[in-house]
Amino acid sequence: MIINYNSLSQKTIGQVVTEHPELVKIFMQYEVDFCCGGDRSLEEAINRDTDEIEAIKKALTVTLADAFQVPLNGRSINLSSLSDAELIEKIVKTHHAYLRETLPEISELLFKLLNVHSENHPELFEVHRIFGGLKTELEGHLIKEEKQLFPALLARQVGLETLILTLESEHDGAGDALHKLTELTNHFKVPKDGCKTYELVYEKLKNLVADMYMHVHTENNILFKRVKGE
Numbered sequence: 001m002i003i004n005y006n007s008l009s010q011k012t013i014g015q016v017v018t019e020h021p022e023l024v025k026i027f028m029q030y031e032v033d034f035c036c037g038g039d040r041s042l043e044e045a046i047n048r049d050t051d052e053i054e055a056i057k058k059a060l061t062v063t064l065a066d067a068f069q070v071p072l073n074g075r076s077i078n079l080s081s082l083s084d085a086e087l088i089e090k091i092v093k094t095h096h097a098y099l100r101e102t103l104p105e106i107s108e109l110l111f112k113l114l115n116v117h118s119e120n121h122p123e124l125f126e127v128h129r130i131f132g133g134l135k136t137e138l139e140g141h142l143i144k145e146e147k148q149l150f151p152a153l154l155a156r157q158v159g160l161e162t163l164i165l166t167l168e169s170e171h172d173g174a175g176d177a178l179h180k181l182t183e184l185t186n187h188f189k190v191p192k193d194g195c196k197t198y199e200l201v202y203e204k205l206k207n208l209v210a211d212m213y214m215h216v217h218t219e220n221n222i223l224f225k226r227v228k229g230e
């Protein structure tokens, strides 16, 4: 079956994000609310008065085609086809490496932003505080995965359920923080008096949200499910 905008339009946006986290970056780009109004259909969620609708549909279809390329043998390449070791390598080399680089960068930039703009934008105190908490939580989380879960999983150890439950609840906590950041910043919209740093940090936060969706999806819905035998 070909997956494109039309085949997804009647699903709820919440469902679409779960099944296709690669689309989050498009939703972020066009400020489609996929967190709170999760029960609306995709068609309703992207509905707006401008001709942007066509651009959104096109971007969704292109992104879906990229993620689900069908090579010669007709087998679609997706994350589920990777072995545990390949999946773990991908998680560590892409998502974890990305977080190690971007979290300190965003932290430094947000502190600068707070210094210059918090007088006119007091919401930045809350953005700074929530991001700080998220950064701390995620750093501990990465280490738990890399030092505890992944080696145990590769060694085929049993009894990993409790650890997985903890990690999943940390994913939920990170998701909540990212939703709050999206709301507080009005979908990372730079205010009129914003400067280059403002633009840069909001762009980086937007990318962080999109990457975290793919990251958590890969862990919760593919890797962890294998361990749980689902």
Ligand SMILES: [Fe+2]
Binding pocket: 091, 095, 096, 142, 145, 215, 219
């Ligand atoms: Fe991870």
Ligand SMILES: [Fe+2]
Binding pocket: 141, 145, 167, 171, 216, 219
């Ligand atoms: Fe994780």
